[in-house]
Amino acid sequence: DDPELTCRREDRPGRDPLRVVVDSKARTPPTARVLRSSATASCVVAVTPHAPRERVEALRATGADVWVVSAGRDGRVDLVELAGRLAQTGVVSVLLEGGPTLLAGALSCGLVDALLIFYAPKVIGGVEAAGIIGGEGVANLDDAGGWRFRRVEMVGDDLLVELWRCSQD
Known part of the structure; x- marks a missing residue:
């Protein structure tokens, strides 16, 4: 890229x-x-x-x-x-358009108010495949909350999912 x-x-x-x-x-x-x-x-x-x-x-x-x-x-x-x-x-x-490490860093610092995630109609993966968010992650699902769906729509052939922090209007 x-x-x-x-x-x-x-x-x-x-x-x-x-x-x-x-x-x-x-x-x-x-x-x-x-x-x-x-x-x-x-x-x-x-x-x-x-x-x-x-x-x-x-x-x-x-x-x-x-x-x-x-x-x-x-x-x-x-x-x-x-x-x-x-x-x-x-x-x-x-x-912020970056990889999993940069996104994880911005999230862990509390700098992210919204996530716009585009999904292409492709299936990739594997044991070594990187996820969209790197870092340590959360140990408990209760710690992963704080987001709400704002919008979900098709953009061409891709799916856009927009999430906002719960404190956002």
Whole structure:
């Protein structure tokens, strides 16, 4: 996957969002589309102080804004600190498109108010297959609550399930 993270809707053109790449060790290649696209919005790459200097400089050379953010206990970018820095720049909402580790981190920090989960009509899996949410999970089903269905609908051939935290209106 090599996303641009841009707005490409033909039916309703929109402005490109601020693209934020959470990359604790600065592993994003300088040739990544998110760094090389002709998007109108800038790109921030959030790294930890432990990211190799040469990789950080290679990211800066692409024109990306590299933010050095404290590492959490797990050694990854502290997502609460990153959210605070984004808020200081005027960002009031974030669409998180990432893997199971990033989603688990954001959920465990209480940064997620809504989940929009798309299911494609494909059956994959296996013992080694990653789920949509990584991390430790919950030991007790009672700890997994706090969400309610907001919307379920077909979007093309895919199924969209929208969940909101119970505290959301």
